[in-house]
Amino acid sequence: MEPHYQHLYEILAHSQGYIFPNEIDLQWGILIVVYPFITGLVAGAFILASLERVFKVKILKPTYQIALLTALSFLLVATMPLISHLSQPQRAYEIMITPHSSSAMAIFGFVYLWYLMVVLLLEIWFDYRHSMVVWANEKSGVMKWVYKILTLGVNDISPRTLGWDKKLGYIITVVGIPSAFILHGYVGFIFGSIKANPWWSTPLMPIIFLFSAMVSGISLVLLVYMIISYFRKKAIDLNVLDAIGKYLFFVLILDFTLEGLDQIQRIYEAEESFEIIKLLVSSKLYLTLFFSQGLIGTIIPLITLAFLQFYKHQIRLKKTMYFIIGIMVLIGVYSMRWNVVIGGQLFSKSFSGFTSFKVGLIGLDGTLMAAFWLLLPIGILAFLLWLLPPWKMVNEED
Amino acid sequence: MHRMSQSTSTMGTEKIKTSRRKFLKTATLLAGATIGYSWLKSSQVLLFAAEPKDETLPWYGIVIDIQKCIGCGSCAKACKSENDVPKEPFFFRTWIEQYTVKNDGTVDIVSPNGGIDGFEQRVPTEDIFKSYFVPKMCNHCSKSPCTQVCPVGATYESPEGVVLIDEKYCIGCRYCVQACPYGCRFIHPVKKVANKCTLCYHRLKKGLAPACMEVCPTGARMYGNLRDKNSEIVKYLKEHTTQVLRPHLNTGSKLYYNALSGEVR
Numbered sequence: 001m002e003p004h005y006q007h008l009y010e011i012l013a014h015s016q017g018y019i020f021p022n023e024i025d026l027q028w029g030i031l032i033v034v035y036p037f038i039t040g041l042v043a044g045a046f047i048l049a050s051l052e053r054v055f056k057v058k059i060l061k062p063t064y065q066i067a068l069l070t071a072l073s074f075l076l077v078a079t080m081p082l083i084s085h086l087s088q089p090q091r092a093y094e095i096m097i098t099p100h101s102s103s104a105m106a107i108f109g110f111v112y113l114w115y116l117m118v119v120l121l122l123e124i125w126f127d128y129r130h131s132m133v134v135w136a137n138e139k140s141g142v143m144k145w146v147y148k149i150l151t152l153g154v155n156d157i158s159p160r161t162l163g164w165d166k167k168l169g170y171i172i173t174v175v176g177i178p179s180a181f182i183l184h185g186y187v188g189f190i191f192g193s194i195k196a197n198p199w200w201s202t203p204l205m206p207i208i209f210l211f212s213a214m215v216s217g218i219s220l221v222l223l224v225y226m227i228i229s230y231f232r233k234k235a236i237d238l239n240v241l242d243a244i245g246k247y248l249f250f251v252l253i254l255d256f257t258l259e260g261l262d263q264i265q266r267i268y269e270a271e272e273s274f275e276i277i278k279l280l281v282s283s284k285l286y287l288t289l290f291f292s293q294g295l296i297g298t299i300i301p302l303i304t305l306a307f308l309q310f311y312k313h314q315i316r317l318k319k320t321m322y323f324i325i326g327i328m329v330l331i332g333v334y335s336m337r338w339n340v341v342i343g344g345q346l347f348s349k350s351f352s353g354f355t356s357f358k359v360g361l362i363g364l365d366g367t368l369m370a371a372f373w374l375l376l377p378i379g380i381l382a383f384l385l386w387l388l389p390p391w392k393m394v395n396e397e398d
Numbered sequence: 399m400h401r402m403s404q405s406t407s408t409m410g411t412e413k414i415k416t417s418r419r420k421f422l423k424t425a426t427l428l429a430g431a432t433i434g435y436s437w438l439k440s441s442q443v444l445l446f447a448a449e450p451k452d453e454t455l456p457w458y459g460i461v462i463d464i465q466k467c468i469g470c471g472s473c474a475k476a477c478k479s480e481n482d483v484p485k486e487p488f489f490f491r492t493w494i495e496q497y498t499v500k501n502d503g504t505v506d507i508v509s510p511n512g513g514i515d516g517f518e519q520r521v522p523t524e525d526i527f528k529s530y531f532v533p534k535m536c537n538h539c540s541k542s543p544c545t546q547v548c549p550v551g552a553t554y555e556s557p558e559g560v561v562l563i564d565e566k567y568c569i570g571c572r573y574c575v576q577a578c579p580y581g582c583r584f585i586h587p588v589k590k591v592a593n594k595c596t597l598c599y600h601r602l603k604k605g606l607a608p609a610c611m612e613v614c615p616t617g618a619r620m621y622g623n624l625r626d627k628n629s630e631i632v633k634y635l636k637e638h639t640t641q642v643l644r645p646h647l648n649t650g651s652k653l654y655y656n657a658l659s660g661e662v663r
Contacts, residue, residue, distance in 0.1 A: 002587075004587060005486050005488075005587075008488045012487070012488070017507075018495075018507035019441065019535075019581075020493075020509075020511070020580075020581030021487060021488065021489075021490045021493050021509055021511075021512050021581075022575075022581050022582070022583065022584040023489070024488050024492055025488060025584075025585075027572040027575045027576060027585070028572060028576070077537070085571075086569050086570045086571055087569075087570025087572075087590035087591060088568065088569045088570040088590060088591060089569075089587055091550075091567070091568075091569040091570075092569060093548040094567065094569055095549045095550055095569065097551055098551060099549065099550070100548055100549055100550055100551035102545075102546045102547075103547050103548055103550075103551075104544065104547060105547065105549040105571060105573050106549040106550070108549075115572075169542065190573075192548075194543075194547070194576055194577055195543060195579070195647055196543060196576070196577055196578060196647070197576065197580035225468045278558050336600070345576075348581070349579055349580070349581050349663070350507070350581065350663050351663055352507055352663070353507075
């Protein structure tokens with residue numbers, strides 16, 4: 001027997017109640033959990049960077065370029081789990097050439113490209129152009145040419161031109177904020193607009209996705225900042241951590257409130273699908289929802305962050321706590337993506353039973369592949385930090 | 399300067415008056431036309447979930463009479479042979495469900511191998527309140543969520559109102575499978591593209607009935623032209639109280655069930 005069929009027979013044996021016969025196999029696996037997680041990190045990291053630039057939060061200055069490069073690293077990989085999940089990946093380009101106007105998914109390529117080309121790449125380019133011109137003059141050999149190419153031949157570093165860089169960069173950031181909101185709100189809409197699935201279909205879905213994206217992106221930048229400082233053997237600025245921690249705290253409260261509202265609404269309305277969702281939450285998703293997402297990812301970080309706002313002693317301990325909270329929040333948001341994507345497919349649309357899901361280790365949609373897509377952006381980020389080190393940037397004052 | 403502005407303002411008022419009158423006229427005309435049109439068309443809303451596009455072609459609908467289904471499974475079996483659907487029990491273009499409402503109010507639903515091998519009642523007779531079979535297939539919705547979400551338009555509605563898939567075009571994103579509230583779609587394990595009931599479009603085009611309907615020994619399934627007021631299907635719909643599955647989802651389903659019980663989803 002083919003291994004695929006054998007796998008399906010195993011799942012069939014573990015199904016409970018009645019499910020439609022076509023529902024035994026989960027359509028979207030772990031890669032589709034990874035995809036909204038990655039795009040969320042992009043949107044969140046970018047929004048944190050914009051805080052510094054548009055709202056002039058000077059204290060976050062050391063994290064500005066880090067946040068932008070983090071967003072770019074993850075954005076470059078964001079489409080990969082999607083494409084590798086297609087049954088016909090060689091036809092993926094059709095989505096760009098012949099997009100179907102009524103499809104929520106068809107717009108993804110365009111939203112993605114807009115965000116990558118118009119927002120992130122341009123903003124980073126304007127930001128780094130001055131430095132790249134200087135580096136091209138300083139370096140020799142291959143690197144000289146690499147920086148020369150990156151400047152796209154715009155070598156003018158007169159104060160007037162640099163002023164324009166700043167102005168245009170600012171405009172792009174202003175355009176970028178709604179773009180980041182659209183990018184991730186849109187990912188939420190892909191799920192929220194499926195009326196066949198009561199676990200997904202809620203107008204709150206795009207907003208919940210957006211806030212959880214901000215939560216995860218802010219945590220990631222916090223971690224990246226701490227790790228970079230460690231490798232550079234530089235002291236971590238506690239004021240930066242406190243500032244990021246404060247934003248994380250507020251956004252986490254909003255995120256928690258929104259998700260709570262969504263659940264309360266479900267429980268109170270108790271529509272047709274309520275019984276099956278109640279069973280889903282109390283059995284199949286118990287661990288990932290209440291423990292990973294609720295306790296690890298939300299409650300403990302909220303209490304700790306509130307505590308850290310007042311706690312002024314033992315700086316070392318404080319830093320360690322921020323680091324652990326950053327990891328916990330990321331685990332929580334990843335669990336949230338899991339609960340949405342996998343949870344939404346575990347119950348039958350007949351509302352009368354459950355299928356089961358066992359993620360494999362190998363294969364195109366296995367755990368290893370998912371881990372690869374999650375680790376690849378970190379590799380890209382390391383490369384970008386080497387190529388465009390924020391700490392070596394040239395200031396106009398210099 | 400003062401005089402000039404005065405004269406412009408007088409002219410402006412005149413202009414506004416004329417344009418307001420024109421606007422009111424157009425608005426009344428439009429509103430009247432809309433009301434008139436909807437009044438004329440209102441009788442059709444009962445049958446047609448959406449307006450058929452090509453007036454010269456039939457507009458297909460399906461009727462399934464639950465009271466006639468005996469759960470023999472011939473339909474599901476015939477469908478698999480006719481349409482090259484893998485024999486494994488995970489892929490069905492049509493299947494039959496057995497509902498057993500017990501005396502304690504609970505409902506037992508089964509569909510072993512889609513009903514192809516027939517059914518055995520597992521609930522003891524004395525516990526049974528009522529039991530019946532429900533054949534399922536694509537509802538060929540006129541406002542189908544599956545065609546709405548397809549990112550490349552590989553799934554589409556034929557001019558006859560049959561929902562089809564272009565296998566050479568489907569990218570296998572599985573969004574349509576998620577969007578179908580009736581569980582009618584699956585990914586073909588060999589072709590690696592979405593697959594579903596085509597109402598045996600290849601047979602319809604030759605004037606033949608869909609395989610499932612051809613083999614049904616009790617005539618529980620019927621298809622026909624909803625546009626033709628004298629067709630059997632329209633007569634049937636007139637004489638019976640039928641219902642579509644999940645009407646609240648507004649999918650414009652064209653599969654009408656006779657004697658549909660509230661437990662069925």
